[in-house]
Amino acid sequence: MKSFDYAKADSAETAVAEAAHPDTRFIAGGTNLLDLMKLQVETPARLVDISRLPLSDIEETDDGGLRIGALVPNSDLAADPKVRERYEVLSRALLAGASGQLRNKASTGGNLLQRTRCYYFYETASRCNKRVPGSGCDAQEGFNRILAVLGTSDHCIATHPSDMAVAMRALDATIITLGGDGERRRVPIGDFYRLPGDRPDMETVLKPGELITHVELPPAPAGRQIYRKVRDRASYAFALVSVAGIVAIEDGTITSAHLAFGGLGPMPWRDAAVESALIGNAPSDALFGQAADILLRDARGFGSNDFKIPLARRTLIATLRELTA
Known part of the structure; x- marks a missing residue:
C-alpha cells in the first residue's frame, strides 16, 4: 500500500472541504476501498475519515417513508423493525449480500459505491478501461463468467456488485448529497449510476468531493x-x-x-x-x-x-x- 495523508472530519461540511484536495477519497467502513488500496488498484493521496459523522440514524419522513443516514451499517439497516416490516426486499437483499462481519462495518453510502469485482479490474497487470481509461478490456476475450450481459459497451462489461442497491432501485430510492460548494442534491437512484460507454471509469454522477449524506425511501409500494x-x-x-x-x-x-x-x-x-x-x-x-x-x-x-x-x-x-x- 502506498503512503497517503489522513484527515478526520467532524462534520459533513468539514469532510467536503477536506475533499477539495486533489486525489482524495472518503472512507467509512473501508470494506471495499482498503482492499483496492492494498492491491494498488486505487492509490488516493489523501483519505478523509467520515466514520464519526452523525449520519447513523434511520428516521421516518413526513410522507411515511424512511430517511437513512449514509453511515448506517448494513447490519443495522437489515435488522431495523421499520425496514423489516415495510421494506422486506431491502432487508433480504442486505442479508444476502455479505457475512455478518462485513455487514457490521459496511455503510449504506459505501455499499452504493462498491466497485466491480471483475477479475481484470483487480489484476493490475491486465488491461482495464475502468482502472486505466484507454488501456483496453481483457475481460471481453477472457474469463467473464460473472460479468454483464446488459448495458455493456466495447470498453467495459463489468457488473455492479451491490445487492442493497438492487433493492433500493426497485424501491425508487433517492440519494442525497452535499457538495464542496455547499450544494445539496437529491438524485433518484435511477439517475445516479452511469452506463460505461467510452468512460467506464466514471461510474456515478457524483462530482469530485461530493459526499452522500442520506438515502430516502418513499412509502413502501403495495404488494x-x-x-x-x-x-x-x-x-x-x-x-x-x-x-x-x-x-x-x-x-x-x-x-x-x-x-x-x-x-x-x-x-x-x-x-x-x-x-x-x-x-x-x-x-x-x-x-x-x-x-x-x-x-x-x-x-x-x-x-x-x-x-x-x-x-x-x-x-x-x-x-x-x-x-x-
Whole structure:
C-alpha cells in the first residue's frame, strides 16, 4: 500500500472541504476501498475519515417513508423493525449480500459505491478501461463468467456488485448529497449510476468531493416483496443473477410491479417496459415469458457468461410465480 495523508472530519461540511484536495477519497467502513488500496488498484493521496459523522440514524419522513443516514451499517439497516416490516426486499437483499462481519462495518453510502469485482479490474497487470481509461478490456476475450450481459459497451462489461442497491432501485430510492460548494442534491437512484460507454471509469454522477449524506425511501409500494439471488455458493458470493421484486394484485390482475436486477449490468438494472408488460394482466407463465423476452431483448453474452441469459429468464419467471402465487 502506498503512503497517503489522513484527515478526520467532524462534520459533513468539514469532510467536503477536506475533499477539495486533489486525489482524495472518503472512507467509512473501508470494506471495499482498503482492499483496492492494498492491491494498488486505487492509490488516493489523501483519505478523509467520515466514520464519526452523525449520519447513523434511520428516521421516518413526513410522507411515511424512511430517511437513512449514509453511515448506517448494513447490519443495522437489515435488522431495523421499520425496514423489516415495510421494506422486506431491502432487508433480504442486505442479508444476502455479505457475512455478518462485513455487514457490521459496511455503510449504506459505501455499499452504493462498491466497485466491480471483475477479475481484470483487480489484476493490475491486465488491461482495464475502468482502472486505466484507454488501456483496453481483457475481460471481453477472457474469463467473464460473472460479468454483464446488459448495458455493456466495447470498453467495459463489468457488473455492479451491490445487492442493497438492487433493492433500493426497485424501491425508487433517492440519494442525497452535499457538495464542496455547499450544494445539496437529491438524485433518484435511477439517475445516479452511469452506463460505461467510452468512460467506464466514471461510474456515478457524483462530482469530485461530493459526499452522500442520506438515502430516502418513499412509502413502501403495495404488494408482496421478494429478493431472489442466484450465486455459485450460498455463503456470501456475488450474484450471478438477482431479482428484487414487488408485485401487487387485485381481483386477479397485476396492478403494480417494481422489478430490479443484479448481476446482469453495470448498474442495478431496471426496465420500465418489463413492468408495463405485466400491469393490467392476469399472472401466467406466458405473461412472465413475455416479460423475460423484453428484459433480455438486447442481452449479449461474451462466452463464459452466455449462460446468464437463460438463467436470468428462469430466475425472473420463478420470482414472478412466487410473487403472484
